[in-house]
Amino acid sequence: MNKFWIVLWHTYMTKLKAKSFLITTIITSLFVFAIANIQHIIEFFTKNDKTTVAVIDTTGMFYEPLEEQLKQEKHDDLQLKKMSGSEAKAKADVRNGKWDALLILSADDKQLPKAEYYANTIADSDTPSKLEQALQQLKTALATAKLGLTQEQIAQLYEPVPFEKVALEKNAKTEEELNQARVLVYVLLFAMYMFVLMYGGMISTEVATEKSSRVMEILVSSVPPLQQLFGKILGVALLSLTQFAILFAVGFAALKSSGQELWKFLGFDHLPVSTFVYAIIFFLLGYFLYATLFAVLGSLVSRVEDVQQMIMPVMTLVIAAFMIAMFGLGAPESTFITVTSFIPFFTPMIMFLRVGLLPVPFWEVALSLVLxxxxxxxxxxxxxxVYRGGVLMYGKAGSWKDMKKAVQLTKK
Structure with a gap:
């Protein structure tokens, strides 16, 4: 067992000291910090950034109501400037950069507002969208006034339809719990997807690198293959947990400095503890499942360049599981999702999806975990x-037939 720990710590420390790991961790930490403070960063760069729109009101009726409507909607970054000159001069001023855009207001045959928007480019959809929304509100107010509707009648007209969702099953989640569970499920699915692809590929590359340097021949003769296999898997797992702990600490510190609480920021304050327990169980089992496959396939290639080709089928399985889970977020009770949740290669994502959103019977969860x-x-x-024989195979390897050869080598 001592040899197992040697392999584990050697794998962990080698990867921990690698420049690629340090650079990736630093860059990702900066990204996490930026995401946690994105609102402050946007406000810092846009606090003095205002868009000035010249307005020509051909009717003389709509400019002031439009300006008031924009104030009510708190579009402080949008400033209107009433013009009395010709359209040609106003358009020339826009081309020359004096104004950011030009809005020409006129009336239709029902004396309701219509508008034409001019800018050097219409790539900016934010400004015209705000103006269009404000004009729509103004048009609605004028149209209802013409019909003689009171404010109470208008409010009643636009009042949302009462629509209450009630679950009949005793243990069914409430609407609030479901919304939070969807967020957690999505986060875990995406994390597992990235985790497996990133660190699973790292395991395959690690095995292939040692094999190409002929160090593997010495290791196999002194360390049992099962210990060596899981030593590498757990070593990379420990490395990933180290990186996740650093990123979590950075994110927690960033949220705390911005005055937000982590649990409320993520919106998980109403989820039961069992959901998080299942998340950890399925996450770890899913990692061990795919990591074992990645390590075995990595042992079959002699060059690092061949790793991607060899592990492509496993990556396809991970991608398929993720795509099925994305479909399941909208239809977790479908027969297709229920059946695939018992297929071991899909279970970590799909069964957790069901557990997170539905009151799944315990025997179903237990059966999926056993499988x-x-x-x-x-x-x-x-x-x-396969690992023991695969690490002794050299030359071109790129097919699953090599597994048979690897197993035969272990019998010699």
Whole structure:
């Protein structure tokens, strides 16, 4: 067992000291800090940034109401400037940069406002969208006034339809719990997707690198293949947890400095503890499942350049599981989602999706965990044999037939 820890710590420390890991961690930490303070960053760069729109009101009726409507909607970054000159001169001023845009107001056959918007480019959709929204509100107010409707009648007209959702099952989640659960499920699905692809590929590359340097021949003769296999898997897992802990600490500190609480920021304050327990269980089992496959396949190639080609089928499985889970977010009770949640390669994502959103019977969760654990055990047993023979195979390797050769080598 001592040799297992040697492999684990060697893998962990080698990757921890690598420049690529340090640079990636620093860049990602800066990104997390920026995301946590995105509102302050946007306000800092846009606090003095105002868009000035010249307005020609051909009717003389709509400019003041439009200006008042924009104030009510608190579009402080949008400033109107009433013009009395010709359209040609106003358009020339826009071309020369005196004004950011030109708005010409006129009336239709029902004496309601219509507008034409001119700018050097119409790539900016924010400003015309705000103006259009304000004009729409103004048009609605004028139209209802012409019909003689009171403010109470207008408010009643636009009042939302009462629509209450009630779950009949005893343990069904409330609407608030479901909304928070969807966020957690989406975060975990995306994290597992990135986690497996990023660190699973790292495991394959690590094995292939040692094999190409012939160090593997010495290791295999002194360390049992199962210990070596899981030593590398756990070593990379420990590395990833280290990186996640750093990023979590940076994100927590950034949110705290901006005056926000982490739990309320994420919106998980009404979720039951069992949901988080299931999240950890499925996350870890999903990692071990795919990491074992990545390590085994990495042992079959002799060059690092061949790793991507060899692990492509496993990456396809991960992508397929993620896409199915995205579909399941909108239809978690569908038969397709229920069936795929029991397929071990999809279970970590799909079953957690169901557990997070539905009152799934415990026996279904237990059965999926048994199948998943058994699959990991079989992969570890078979993978250790392939691993032991695979690390002794050199030359071109790029097909699954090489697994048979690897197993045959272990019998010699």
């Amino acid at each position: 998943l654990t058994a699959t990991i055990g079989l992969l570890a047993f078979f993978g250790s044999k």
